[in-house]
Amino acid sequence: MKSLKELTRPNIWALKPYSSARDEYSGKEASIFLDANENPYNTPNNRYPDPLQRELKALIAPAKGVRTEQLFLGNGSDEAIDLIYRCFTCPGQDNVVAIEPTYGMYQVCADINDVEYRPVELDEQFQLSADRLLAACDNHTKVLWICSPNNPTGNNMDRQEILRLLQEFPGLVVVDEAYSDFSTQPPFRLELDEHPNLIVLNTFSKAWGCAAIRLGMAFAAPEIIGILNKVKYPYNVNRLTQEAAIEQMQKDYEVKRWVDSLLEERARVLQEFAALPVCRHIFPTDANFFLVRVTDAHRIYHYLVDAGIIVRNRSHVTLCKDCLRITVGTRPENDALLDALRNYSQQ
Numbered sequence: 229m230k231s232l233k234e235l236t237r238p239n240i241w242a243l244k245p246y247s248s249a250r251d252e253y254s255g256k257e258a259s260i261f262l263d264a265n266e267n268p269y270n271t272p273n274n275r276y277p278d279p280l281q282r283e284l285k286a287l288i289a290p291a292k293g294v295r296t297e298q299l300f301l302g303n304g305s306d307e308a309i310d311l312i313y314r315c316f317t318c319p320g321q322d323n324v325v326a327i328e329p330t331y332g333m334y335q336v337c338a339d340i341n342d343v344e345y346r347p348v349e350l351d352e353q354f355q356l357s358a359d360r361l362l363a364a365c366d367n368h369t370k371v372l373w374i375c376s377p378n379n380p381t382g383n384n385m386d387r388q389e390i391l392r393l394l395q396e397f398p399g400l401v402v403v404d405e406a407y408s409d410f411s412t413q414p415p416f417r418l419e420l421d422e423h424p425n426l427i428v429l430n431t432f433s434k435a436w437g438c439a440a441i442r443l444g445m446a447f448a449a450p451e452i453i454g455i456l457n458k459v460k461y462p463y464n465v466n467r468l469t470q471e472a473a474i475e476q477m478q479k480d481y482e483v484k485r486w487v488d489s490l491l492e493e494r495a496r497v498l499q500e501f502a503a504l505p506v507c508r509h510i511f512p513t514d515a516n517f518f519l520v521r522v523t524d525a526h527r528i529y530h531y532l533v534d535a536g537i538i539v540r541n542r543s544h545v546t547l548c549k550d551c552l553r554i555t556v557g558t559r560p561e562n563d564a565l566l567d568a569l570r571n572y573s574q575q
């Protein structure tokens with residue numbers, strides 16, 4: 229791995245971050261706060277939130293099996309994705325390499341930051357090849373984007389190939405594990421200590437049932453987390469979000485129940501879907517959704533919209549011709565989908 233200094237955008241490496249009132253004094257003993265020009269009325273919304281979300285991190289870190297210094301919290305994983313570009317790539321100069329197809333935000337954030345995005349197609353089984361990804365890299369490649377289980381394909385990327393990338397690629401390897409709660413594979417965040425160039429992304433938006441509160445996580449070596457923290461907005465995770473996440477962490481048994489029942493439902497839906505006349509091929513999934521090749525994705529998509537059921541048409545995505553991406557819902561929701569498709573006429 230190159231040194232973190234070589235990998236960091238030079239102005240960011242040199243940056244002296246904004247120091248907020250809450251950074252300079254964060255003790256709990258004081259009772260009179262006259263340091264941040266807040267309004268003394270309208271408790272609790274009158275006070276700025278903790279910029280480093282300490283109370284929340286103290287709950288998340290042990291639950292995720294990492295140390296608090298290895299944890300960054302942001303306004304969704306999308307904030308972490310954008311920050312990785314802003315901290316570790318130089319616009320108009322550096323590039324990143326990613327699997328294709330995958331989550332669209334990696335490319336959107338590359339485009340926003342004027343960083344060249346190099347997609348490398350997965351094979352017919354939607355599997356990655358470390359050799360092909362490494363062959364797409366040059367001396368200006370700073371970041372590799374891997375998503376596992378991958379969106380929109382649903383499958384896990386080969387663990388041995390990811391390990392080879394972590395060993396052989398001299399830049400940062402991001403493994404987006406937004407769906408790892410649904411997966412049978414062990415998560416990469418538990419291997420942070422072995423891989424100084426690894427960044428793992430997680431989110432509260434999927435298994436944790438909290439897409440509305442906008443809370444994402446990045447796990448990495450403390451030095452990498454320090455750079456992300458230096459560049460983020462001082463109060464990037466608001467008080468209402470921190471509060472809601474603390475409440476959800478205290479009810480983590482709910483998440484386990486949700487995951488168990490969604491996995492059960494997924495098995496049932498996959499089995500029934502396979503018997504539908506519209507179904508041509510269901511791709512293997514380790515997530516709370518599945519990708520399916522159907523007889524006519526465009527027509528079926530609009531038929532479902534007319535029935536009030538919205539799925540994701542992925543037909544125009546690389547390797548996904550005539551494919552729909554379908555999220556596993558509640559049992560009645562899934563039954564409504566299956567019923568509608570049983571009544572679909574191919575003519």
Ligand SMILES: *Cc1c(COP(=O)(O)O)cnc(C)c1O
Nearest residue numbers: 304305306331379406431433444
């Ligand atoms: C849904 C999803 C996310 C979540 O993004 P948030 O900003 O945390 O809601 C991240 N990565 C992938 C691959 C996703 O599918």
